[in-house]
Amino acid sequence: MINTSSCAQSLTTFDGLPLKEKLRRAERRRKIKAAGLVAPLFFFLLITFLIPILLLLYRAVENPEILEVMPLTAEAIQSWDGSGIPGEPVFAALAADLRQASKDRTVGNAGKRLNYDITGFRSMLIGTARKISKIKTEPDSYRDTILGIDKRWGEVRYWAAVRRAATPYTDFYLLASIDLERDSEGNIIRQPKERALYIRVFVRTFWMSFVVTIWCLLLGYPVAWMLASLPVRYSNLLMILVLLPFWTSLLVRTASWIIVLQKEGIINKILLWTHLSSDPLQLVFNRFGVYVAMIHILLPFMILPLYSVMKNIPPSYMRAASSLGANPIVAFLKVYLPQSMPGISAGCLLVYILAIGYYITPALVGGPKDQMLSYFIAFFTNNTINWGMASGLAVLLLAATIVLYIVFNRFIGVERLRMG
Amino acid sequence: MKQLKFSNKGVLITFISAVLALTLIIGMGIPTKSEARDLTVVSWGGAYQEAQRKAYFNPYMKQTGKKVLDESYNGEMAKIKAMVEADNVTWDVVQVEAPELINACEQGLLEIIDWSKIGPKSDFIPDAVMGECGVGTIVWATVLAYDADKIKGEGPKSWADFWNIKKWSGKRALRKSAKFSMEIALMADGVLPTDIYKTLSTEEGIQRAFNKLDELKPHLQWWEAGAQPPQWLAAGDVVMTSAYNGRISAAIKEGRNFKIVWNGQCYALDSWVIVKGTPNIDQAYEFIKFSSQPKNQAVSAAAIPYGPTHVKAVAAVDPKIAADLPTYPANLKGSLAVDAEWWVDHQEELNERFNVWAAK
Structure with a gap:
């Protein structure tokens, strides 16, 4: 008969290593082998399938257009309280942004983004940019100048749309995917039934x-x-x-x-x-x-x-x-x-x-x-x-x-x- | 021992295959940077591109000794956007519709045309030189067409007749898009072509167009590719349809007894554009200049009746062919110029409402 308690300590394999250690090594080798077999397919799927899908899904919340094209306006409008037309600093920022954007030919990107929210915003923005770039002298009031170019800048809903679009991330697309949108106050409401699809x-x-x-x-x-x-x-x-x-x-x-x-x-x-x-x-x-x-x-x-x-x-x-x-x-x-x-x-x-x-x-x-x-x-x-x-x-x-x-x-x- | 050997071999094989797979992935992942490649011109395919091959691609290759690759697409701007964003431009010259021209130009996807490399703007009809990023190349139209073998006797004469189910029974087809559907509905409802976009800019106008479309909805079938309407007319699936005029003319050439109703035609302009960042920019200009020459445009118009944009080409077209062009004075009576600028503003909203309406 073998005495089990004394045997457990002295159990070794033929090359003198303890059995436990030997087992662990064998186990590790088996794991590496298994991982090695899976690795090529895993990396292939990761690079060609998972990462592109994640990048695409990221676009559902990404909202870079206004921050990139109109950075000054995006910053200035944060201090606007949402009631009444914003003050002179916001208009001045808008003028500066639009001038720069006209030069860089990026107004279209901002216009397309804002047009998702309000139809006609694109041509309004581009028209304003075109006219404000032609004004070379510094006007007394950008507010009056821009309102003179297009009186729609006097409507709160356009400014609310700019403020909603001026964040790095947005729920706009996800909400629109389930027929919802945000009103001027930022509350989530149902889309009108002729647009809900x-x-x-x-x-x-x-x-x-x-x-x-x-x-x-x-x-x-x-x-x-x-x-x-x-x-x-x-x-x-x-x-x-x-x-x-x-x-x-x-x-x-x-x-x-x-x-x-x-x-x-x-x-x-x-x-x-x-x-x-x-x-x-x-x-x-x-x-x-x-x-x-x-x-x-x-x-x-x-x-x-x-x-x-x-x-x-x-x-x-x-x-x-x-x-x-x-x-x-x-x-x-x-x-x-x-x-x-x-x-x-x-x-x-x-x-x-x-x-x-x-x-x-x-x-x-x-x-x-x-x-x-x-x-x-x-x-x-x-x-x-x-x-x-x-x-x-x-x-x-x-x-x-x-x-x-x-x-x-x-x-x-x-x-x-x-x-x- | 044998076991051990096997497992070592297994690991080695896995390792090698992993390395191979990675090289493969990396090999695929790194875009082949725009090396010297032949000029690639992209157009709408089908009978039209066949005509362009005859009028532009082959003569250009013969004259310059440089190769031209031609590809076709369906007007999706997505591919151009992806190319420009990835800085791996594989298309050089593309033919685009007017709203896409405006949109892509504003988003910086296209080169701004340097007119000194093309020729004086005054050589072209005014619409062809309006866009900053494009050189107008054809005037094409959406027209009412029917098969005179199926409609014997008096045929339809206007979009109002298109709605007349009592007199001409059977299915009708329209393009599945808000563009054209809205305009056609309002024309059928009696709005003058000159007032169409003014009317559509109001909520009542949009509602009026949808109400008119409602009347015809049970009898409508929708097409998406330009090749479908002549096919459906020939197969007897529909009794009349909206269609691109060139496709109908091509079918007539093949022996079909189709008729075009020019009254109420909606005409628009297609332009050549150069994709931003192309390595072949000089050759792209050379090609556009070549294809804008009056004699080459006249060859294209003779092969497929889309209106040329060069003033002298308009005059050079054979009078027999000229009568089939959307720009022929008699054909322009009661016609509508599609307002691209208006559509760029309104397409999101109206496409959405159109999809909702169509899905009901």
């Missing part, structure tokens, strides 16, 4: 993704079941039919749906020919067309996880259930369905999260009522170069996706997912 787009994005997910599940479940229960010879062939469109370019598939569904497309021709309909139906450039195309494109993302889970459900379970007296429906509900749950949740999560960010398909197949949030992000990024607004919407979309993921994790558990 994004909450509706958010709800629409989530609703459309939900409908697509449900349809994918309804259509994909039987297919996955068939793939899993057929002999390999046939199921491989069917699998290729599922995968073939999966490998085809997204753009090609979307464009082919336009051709199939258009007024003189195949579907309408068949409907007219068989006299099922007397007029060609409007099948594309509306919600119906978007649903059809999106469901078709996302279906493999539902079928594949379902298939991999169903493949592992032994068929003997269903046979056991029926031999114990369950009719097929009960056997399916009580035995098969619960076991395929991990596949259902994996497929739904995958399809839902992919659908939320869809852009090309609704843009090409949908009408203006069918555009999802990504369309507006692209609109602000490319068309109007309002990157603050694009980032604001992106932040909200990302936040919503993360919240969804957390909720999903809480109730179903990501560790239960099986992707094959």
Whole structure:
């Protein structure tokens, strides 16, 4: 028998080092190796994915235009109490800033920023800058001079907009992304209803993704079941039919749906020919067309996880259930369905999260009522170069996706997912 | 021992791959600084760029022996902004619309034109030399177009007819933007072209335009790319549409029986600009000067009927072709000059309201 207590102190490996130390070294080496294996991908993702995303999100709160272009005005307006027109020092600062900015050709940047808040501010600022640069002599009162150039400088709301824009960070874009804005006193208010859009787009994005997910599940479940229960010879062939469109370019598939569904497309021709309909139906450039195309494109993302889970459900379970007296429906509900749950949740999560960010398909197949949030992000990024607004919407979309993921994790558990 | 050896090898492999990956990333991350490269000219693609290749790019290459690369885009200023901000300019000469010209110029994304390198301003029509950063190159128009094979008998004559669902049933298409939609709606409602922007500057005017659009909303389909309207007309998806005049003319050339209604055309100017900080600035000027010469502009106008901007080119165009140009005197009757300056001020608000309206 070995005396354990005395042995613990003297346990050493063959080269004389204590076992504990040796174990720790081995453990450390294993960790370094693991980290080393992950490191290339980690750095790659960090540099090409995470940092650019963080930089873009930063633009949602960044507010540099006025501070850079009109630094004197930005400083002077801080002492303004917000009621009545500011005093002479603020006007003098404005004149000095605008002169300098005209020289540097940067007035446009400030004008564009202020125009987000009040329509027409851009031309007012640029017009004022142009005229004030022409005045070479020092006037008695900049206040009177500037008010003489444009009497709108006598309105409080323009000055309030300047003061709101003269901070290093702003909530302007984030508020605008949920149809809110600040009034002249700085209180958060709802945007007038003819401008409020994004909450509706958010709800629409989530609703459309939900409908697509449900349809994918309804259509994909039987297919996955068939793939899993057929002999390999046939199921491989069917699998290729599922995968073939999966490998085809997204753009090609979307464009082919336009051709199939258009007024003189195949579907309408068949409907007219068989006299099922007397007029060609409007099948594309509306919600119906978007649903059809999106469901078709996302279906493999539902079928594949379902298939991999169903493949592992032994068929003997269903046979056991029926031999114990369950009719097929009960056997399916009580035995098969619960076991395929991990596949259902994996497929739904995958399809839902992919659908939320869809852009090309609704843009090409949908009408203006069918555009999802990504369309507006692209609109602000490319068309109007309002990157603050694009980032604001992106932040909200990302936040919503993360919240969804957390909720999903809480109730179903990501560790239960099986992707094959 | 064997185990140990393996793990050492594993570490070595990881290390090497990490180094490789990093080099790869760094290699991709460092922008290739603007070395000597060929002049890159960017335009709108499609039938129009084909015409430009014939009128400008190829003759310029032949005459100077220098190479020109041509790329196409859809008018997004984002790429130019990113280029200038990153100080890695890969486009030299770009053709832009008037509001973008004003906006980009004010934001310092474009070079200010040195007219001594182009020629006297008086050689051009007045609108073409208005912008500080651009040299006007074509006058193009948004017009009402329809397929005379589908509408037999009397066709529409104005935007008011565009709204006449009883007489001409079927879907209509407009460009999905506040620009043009607002103007067209007001013209259809009987506002004179000269009063359009005055009316649109008031809240009642904007409301009036939206009310008019409301009437037609169930019958409207929206296009975004210039190639869509002729396609939809040909496919019978829509019975009439707004469209760029050159695209309709190109389809007519291909044998389509399309008709253009010049009454109520909205015309605007496109300009050449030079991206700020380009290493090819001298060649850029040389190219713009070359493409502004009357005989070259006349070749372009003959290939695709957009109006030239050089005074002598206007006169040099073949009279048969001239009748298809937006600038032809008879076509200018009842026309609207799109006010770029006004749109730069109002686009944010009106685009937003237009999106809200369209989404309802």
